[in-house]
Amino acid sequence: MVEDYLTDRDQEEALRTWWRDNWSWILGGIVLGLVLLGGWQYWKIHTANQAAGAAKLYDEFVGALDRKDEEAAKRTLGTLVADHKKSPYTQQSRLLLAKKEVEDGKYEEALPLLRAVADESPDAELAWVARLRVARLLNQQGKYDETLKLLDPEKAGAFTAQVREIRGDAQVAKGNLEGARAEYAAALTDNIDARADRAIDRTLLEMKLQDVGGDKKAETSETKPAAAEGQP
Structure with missing residues (x-):
């Protein structure tokens, strides 16, 4: 190989030349890798925090329903919708509150909750469950x-x-x-x-x-x- 015919001084000079020509690309690659790794770690932490926050609000929502404090339940649901619109906890909360409204004979209050799940849930099956409930209420009306x-x-x-x-x-x-x-x-x-x-x-x-x-x-x-x- 060519390196076998170069002196130590020649090889050092070739290495310095190569580094001078390529250092920016190497450093850029390292920085980009660190940025991507940091972004991925941030996304995982952010997602976990979002899920934990939604779960905590859901527990508060269920507790309010159990206490028959519907106003508190609605306030908590409002926070869930504002901060975690696509979360399964939000959709389940809507379904639970809609069930409560139906049991109380408040069909007009239940319908928007069910329609929201049908229209917004990322889970296609859950969306169809809500759509069927909307249809049954429409028949009742x-x-x-x-x-x-x-x-x-x-x-x-x-x-x-x-x-x-x-x-x-x-x-x-x-x-x-x-x-x-x-x-x-x-x-x-x-x-x-x-x-x-x-x-x-x-x-x-x-x-x-x-x-x-x-x-x-x-x-x-x-x-x-x-x-x-x-x-x-």
């Missing part, structure tokens, strides 16, 4: 067209059977028995392959289908809901 507009079976995934059932309930209330039969029959078919934790009450659904003139034995994989009045 007689807002059947809103229910049909809200629930799109084509986008419901594992929740398709529940969506079909709720839409069927809305069609019954609207007096559209043909539409209800189609929805209930489709719900029974969709539920065949649904996971156990998504299962609906099959016996109750069969009774609903029979009540609107359907035949549970006639359901097939080709069952499709007919175009229904008020259906978007």
Whole structure:
């Protein structure tokens, strides 16, 4: 190699020249590495602190609900929303407060909480749980067209059977028995392959289908809901 033919003095001079030409790149790489490492460590600490803060607020929220201090619970929820909008603790708090409002018959107060979870939760499954609860409340309020507009079976995934059932309930209330039969029959078919934790009450659904003139034995994989009045 070339180095074998250089004197010690020549090699030292070559090293100094190489360092003079490259020191800025080497130093820049070291600094960049330290910055990235420091940024990653900061992000991990920040994320952990955020999670701990959200958990503490959630405990305060649950404690307020347990004491039946709804005003304190709402204040704490407001802080959660302001500081930890996307946190699972925020979404769970909304669901708990919505449940309390429903139990008290305050449907109009519960709806915005549930809609917020449906619209903002990063967890798609939790968002669908909230959306189904919104739809059931809308049915209770007689807002059947809103229910049909809200629930799109084509986008419901594992929740398709529940969506079909709720839409069927809305069609019954609207007096559209043909539409209800189609929805209930489709719900029974969709539920065949649904996971156990998504299962609906099959016996109750069969009774609903029979009540609107359907035949549970006639359901097939080709069952499709007919175009229904008020259906978007």
